[in-house]
Amino acid sequence: MAAAYRLRQLKWRFKLRLAQWLLGDKATAPHFAWAGSGSSTQLCARIAESGHENILVVTDKPLRELGIMDRALASINLQTTNVHVFDGVEPDPTFSQAAEGTALFKAHNCSAVLAVGGGSSMDAAKIIALAAVNDDDPRGWVGLNKAPEKGVPIYAIPTTAGTGSEATMGAVITDDTDHSKQIISGLALLPRAVALDPELMLSLPPGITAATGLDALTHGIEAYIGIWERGSRSETALMAVKGVFRWLPQVMAEPHNLRAREGMALAAYYGGVAINQVNVGNVHAIAHQLGARYGIPHGVANAMVLTEVLAIYGSAAAPKLEALASAIGLPEATADSFIEAIGALRASVGLPSEHEAILRHDIPAMAEAAIVESDDYFSPRLLTVDEMSTILTSICAAH
Ligand code: NAD
Numbered sequence: 001m002a003a004a005y006r007l008r009q010l011k012w013r014f015k016l017r018l019a020q021w022l023l024g025d026k027a028t029a030p031h032f033a034w035a036g037s038g039s040s041t042q043l044c045a046r047i048a049e050s051g052h053e054n055i056l057v058v059t060d061k062p063l064r065e066l067g068i069m070d071r072a073l074a075s076i077n078l079q080t081t082n083v084h085v086f087d088g089v090e091p092d093p094t095f096s097q098a099a100e101g102t103a104l105f106k107a108h109n110c111s112a113v114l115a116v117g118g119g120s121s122m123d124a125a126k127i128i129a130l131a132a133v134n135d136d137d138p139r140g141w142v143g144l145n146k147a148p149e150k151g152v153p154i155y156a157i158p159t160t161a162g163t164g165s166e167a168t169m170g171a172v173i174t175d176d177t178d179h180s181k182q183i184i185s186g187l188a189l190l191p192r193a194v195a196l197d198p199e200l201m202l203s204l205p206p207g208i209t210a211a212t213g214l215d216a217l218t219h220g221i222e223a224y225i226g227i228w229e230r231g232s233r234s235e236t237a238l239m240a241v242k243g244v245f246r247w248l249p250q251v252m253a254e255p256h257n258l259r260a261r262e263g264m265a266l267a268a269y270y271g272g273v274a275i276n277q278v279n280v281g282n283v284h285a286i287a288h289q290l291g292a293r294y295g296i297p298h299g300v301a302n303a304m305v306l307t308e309v310l311a312i313y314g315s316a317a318a319p320k321l322e323a324l325a326s327a328i329g330l331p332e333a334t335a336d337s338f339i340e341a342i343g344a345l346r347a348s349v350g351l352p353s354e355h356e357a358i359l360r361h362d363i364p365a366m367a368e369a370a371i372v373e374s375d376d377y378f379s380p381r382l383l384t385v386d387e388m389s390t391i392l393t394s395i396c397a398a399h
Pocket of ligand 1: 060062063066068090091092093117118119120121123159160162163164165168170171172200201202203204205208212298299
């Protein structure tokens with residue numbers, strides 16, 4: 001067992017060196033990001049200036065029915081740009097939904113995609129942008145940096161404040177055949193321009209506001225404590241963590257407070273910029289299993305797992321967690337007090353610390369699957385299968 005763990009560690013350190021050598025220290029972020037009330041107007045103007053005669057808007061039905069898509073597109077110049085809509089995205093989008101969108105893109109001779117929605121719409125739009133000009137099967141693009149180099153321009157107007165997909169070169173997509181969540185990444189997936197418009201987030205229900213907010217917090221924390229030093233990950237991760245602690249309680253108390261909604265939109269964006277440089281960590285490796293097997297929303301899964309993973313790291317993460325405790329102004333700058341503050345925030349926004357859907361007999365398989373995924377992330381340290389199982393058991397409500 002100890003020998004197997006040492007071998008994993010050796011491979012893991014080799015992967016880190018390889019990633020450092022291949023990707024260097026260069027930071028990547030969208031070319032333009034506008035923030036503030038009405039900023040979707042600026043993005044629409046940029047789309048028109050870019051000369052796109054036909055664009056495909058990628059969204060979901062609830063957002064269309066709520067009128068959010070129309071508000072986002074209110075200022076697009078219909079004299080110069082024809083807008084075609086694909087609203088077939090569902091939460092945790094699938095390859096087949098992306099294929100439907102791609103067919104519509106081609107049928108209308110579009111030259112760009114504009115995502116209006118949460119992570120699901122943005123990720124579906126990213127796959128459509130690649131599939132529009134690459135005829136091979138998108139399943140072959142799964143993995144780190146395996147996406148084709150060419151895609152059509154992607155524009156994004158996020159309507160949730162959480163995933164940070166608007167700032168990442170990754171897309172999470174579900175395989176229809178086995179319901180597994182797959183990650184596709186590559187520079188062509190990075191949105192060209194983004195508008196963080198809080199007016200479009202006012203209608204977010206409390207449950208989604210809370211879950212997506214904790215998703216953004218997890219991004220900030222995992223990017224900050226990991227062992228891969230790259231670009232502006234420390235600064236942007238810190239802005240995400242501070243932003244969530246500063247604004248999420250206020251957004252929950254005053255859902256129509258534009259300033260607080262903008263604060264959360266920025267926190268999520270910075271979280272995205274941070275994970276775009278150094279990726280996520282063990283929390284995501286476990287949360288993805290919960291999403292794939294039980295459909296537990298991504299932010300809810302992250303929120304449950306986060307405190308448990310941070311506690312198990314021990315000294316490997318303590319100095320960074322102390323720094324985070326200090327950054328958010330806790331009276332005691334210790335790792336324990338920071339973990340307690342996360343637990344208190346999670347409870348105050350109404351998210352659970354355990355889940356009744358998790359079945360004990362599934363835990364060994366999920367722990368193994370989490371190990372496989374986690375070996376691609378540069379967390380403070382590798383966890384063992386037993387540690388993964390302990391974490392999953394601690395969030396299983398059926399004790
Ligand atoms: P989502 O896009 O799945 O949306 C969830 C629900 O919220 C939908 O029903 C949607 O209609 C509704 N909604 C969205 N905005 C709304 C608004 N303003 N008002 C009312 N309702 C609104 O949720 P999400 O959490 O943003 O995205 C989750 C997806 O993103 C998952 O598939 C996850 O794996 C992925 N993800 C991607 C990245 C990345 O870098 N690409 C990072 C993290 C997560």
